[in-house]
Amino acid sequence: MATQILLIGKPHSGKTTFIGQLCARVDANSSALKLYKAIENRTPIIEATRALAKGEEVKTTPTDKSTVIYLPLQNGEVKIDLDCPDYGGEQVNHIIENREVESKWADSIKQSENWILFIKPSDLTSSYDLSNKTIKPEVLENGNGNSEEYSVSDQSSFIELLQILLHTKGQDSHFKNSTTKLTVVLTCWDELENTTTPKEELKKILPLLLNFIETNWIESKVNILGLSSLGFSLKKQGNKIKYQESGSENFGYMLKSDGVKDNDITQLILEAV
């Protein structure tokens, strides 16, 4: 029986670009992974594949509908099914806001022992608060109880998402999770500056989420990786031409947990199982 990987990410977290590049590599037979049967339905990613071949940035997947993608992958004798029950990512927001897990999602959560969570650091909202900015109280203009429209902070929503996933999985909170492997992938790594290892980066941007993960998973079941599916920005004309001439499958890289770069992004799937 094939190993199931569940790929989760909010809208615009880089899932489409990764899967587009993953398919390009697998199709070109130039990576550690192969398909063990043809992909039944490429519709959700066909536009991405075509855009990448032209050296164009991938348009974000519409989030208003729940689109499913399923890739039957193989590494040697090991079969790995990559399951993304909510390709647009809208369900992730829906789960937190509406406090319900759709049955299709719940089934995927229960069946998979390998979860990949995509987080795009450059999209996170940063804000100043009283704990990180020095200001004299007399200088501070008191908002008198008025607050701008509230939306849940990125960090709290990732923590709540993982709490809901663990709850749906039936995890006993008295114990650390030792069965379901969690791989956190920090995407668009090439856009980040002054980076060291992916774990240090996660600690810098979402420290409470990292603390939550390390408190609820045993060490061997957590993996924190970096990913640049494109390798560089395709906004520059020169980079675009590279894609057109060499093929998109020759670009992109990932960072393993120790910070070592690997040019085969399909290794990410093998790291996650």
Add this chain to the structure above:
Amino acid sequence: MAGKCNLPECPAPEAGCHLGKDDCTQCENFVVEAVEKKIKKEKAADLKKSSIGWSGQAFTTDELALVSSRTSPILIGVVGKADAGKTTFLAMLYTLLLSGKKLKDYNFAGTKTILGWDGLYHRLKFKKGGVAFPQPTPVTSNRLYHLALRNEEQQLKDVLFADASGEVFSLWSVNRNDDNADNARWIYSNSNAFILFIDCEALLVDKNAAKKEVMLIARQLTHDLKDRPVIAVWSKTDKKDEVLPSIKDTLKTELQDLFSNYKEIEISNFLEPGPDELVHINNLAVVDWLLENIMVPSAPDLSLDEIVSDDLFINYKGK
């Protein structure tokens, strides 16, 4: 157009209605059924959802079972008059955790009230040069904010902070049977420990009158306290230097005389330039001290007086 005409000779919907109708669905022979059925079916599948079971907002006392079913939660009563900084303290606590600060002996294992906490954090953010600060807790509310913590031995501890309106504590401090002080009574009888707020700004403005308010609450805390820990938190300490020394000193002494399992600490919501202690360290130290003192098992009284008797049976001490 999905659907079908009942007349076999009609090419609709692939081509126009042979009876000349512009819209074939308007023809009495045309049946639109497939689409509607399909949509209904999908909806039925969508409705099959499993509810998560917690709202993410602060608990009411009726929702305690969400954590009491898995551990015996520790309840910390946040006590003080209105506008003393009780809710802002909780907001700062979560804000500090979000920024990567940690409790001394515990890691963060989650919270069932994350949206409640996050709403408090939102009110400490800078927006257009101002900070909203949490709104006063309504008189009828008794909000419970939850933290799941795991210690070094990997044991799970559920901690709840009870945040009621300051007004009910003022009523309770005067008459602990006051009809409108239910929330204060509930917090008093169920809490494992207390944070008593001393508002430096009120001491500065209202002087002895403010001190008396603090002492009223403090004295009421003692009536059935047993050995439950109390930490007095001097809030808004950026104003403390301006408070009359006689008021500060006598209040300090009187509080020390009232409690045995006791400590006091100063906190602020405004960072000091350079190394900061009042915000980054002391807000968390409040919780550290309470947890340390709640977790201490009561000293077992195992020393027995030696029994002297002529009875051989009673004197028998084994081989």
